[in-house]
Amino acid sequence: MKMAVFLGCTVPVRNLSYELSAKRVAGELGLELVDIPDFSCCGYPVKSVHHETAYLLAARNLALAEERGLDICTLCSACTSVLTEVSRELATNEILLDETCKSLGMLGRQYSGKVKVKHFVRVLYEDIGLGTIEKAVKRPLDMFRIASHYGCHYLKPSKIYDGFDHPEAPESLDRLVAATGAFPVDYRTKKDCCGGAILGVDEETALSMARAKLDDISNRGADAINLICPFCSVMYGANQRKIGAGLNVKYDLPILYYPQILGLAMGISHEELGLMQNPIRPRALIAKIS
Numbered sequence: 001m002k003m004a005v006f007l008g009c010t011v012p013v014r015n016l017s018y019e020l021s022a023k024r025v026a027g028e029l030g031l032e033l034v035d036i037p038d039f040s041c042c043g044y045p046v047k048s049v050h051h052e053t054a055y056l057l058a059a060r061n062l063a064l065a066e067e068r069g070l071d072i073c074t075l076c077s078a079c080t081s082v083l084t085e086v087s088r089e090l091a092t093n094e095i096l097l098d099e100t101c102k103s104l105g106m107l108g109r110q111y112s113g114k115v116k117v118k119h120f121v122r123v124l125y126e127d128i129g130l131g132t133i134e135k136a137v138k139r140p141l142d143m144f145r146i147a148s149h150y151g152c153h154y155l156k157p158s159k160i161y162d163g164f165d166h167p168e169a170p171e172s173l174d175r176l177v178a179a180t181g182a183f184p185v186d187y188r189t190k191k192d193c194c195g196g197a198i199l200g201v202d203e204e205t206a207l208s209m210a211r212a213k214l215d216d217i218s219n220r221g222a223d224a225i226n227l228i229c230p231f232c233s234v235m236y237g238a239n240q241r242k243i244g245a246g247l248n249v250k251y252d253l254p255i256l257y258y259p260q261i262l263g264l265a266m267g268i269s270h271e272e273l274g275l276m277q278n279p280i281r282p283r284a285l286i287a288k289i290s
Contacts, residue, residue, distance in 0.1 A: 020274040043086075149226065210235040270289070
């Protein structure tokens with residue numbers, strides 16, 4: 001199986017270990033993630049201020065993947081939502097497709113509406129399958145309790161994701177965690193936003209939203225947070241110490257990307273998975289595995 005990997009803007013700058021671990025795990029499971037250097041921003045940051053520009057950015061990325069005959073595998077939940085929404089609209093609206101192709105033609109591109117978009121963990125869940133994942137586990141993580149953060153864009157708006165999982169009662173990430181042998185921790189604020197969407201305009205409120213979840217997960221005795229979105233890691237990872245300092249509290253709660261969790265269970269070393277590149281170094285977790 002071969003797909004074009006869409007990294008977006010945040011992963012290459014702030015979350016290199018996410019890309020590293022995703023490609024490492026994908027290779028072990030028979031999924032080839034192909035880089036397309038000409039990929040650009042998905043369009044999400046400008047969607048609320050200039051819809052046409054955001055749409056064209058997304059369509060150009062879809063066209064680049066189509067030129068190579070590949071569907072797109074994303075690592076960022078926000079990128080997933082934008083690219084999925086545009087790909088679905090262009091696949092079903094011929095008038096809109098014609099108008100978009102006129103704009104793409106000015107950039108030397110064309111698009112016929114055939115590319116499908118899926119988040120990496122959805123590819124694991126649906127195309128690779130839990131059974132295959134469980135068989136790939138060589139070192140069950142049954143000594144760990146892991147809380148999954150679903151975030152806002154992984155399952156919403158639900159209409160563009162063909163009924164994959166339930167946006168109000170999600171379980172796919174918990175089942176993926178369980179497939180590694182770890183215990184999936186349930187907690188009250190599981191469906192809450194990380195706060196990242198308003199970080200640039202209201203930092204105090206954004207950090208208080210992240211703090212509520214850090215408190216909840218810590219009180220449930222979790223060893224780590226399972227993340228699948230690079231910007232959510234900015235809130236729970238990069239800002240974790242800042243939140244704790246304001247409360248005179250030390251959380252020291254590691255954030256792990258799902259491919260890092262899966263990679264550890266598959267027997268891949270923490271160096272190859274880039275664990276020590278994460279914002280919160282999971283030293284205690286690594287020591288426990290070793």
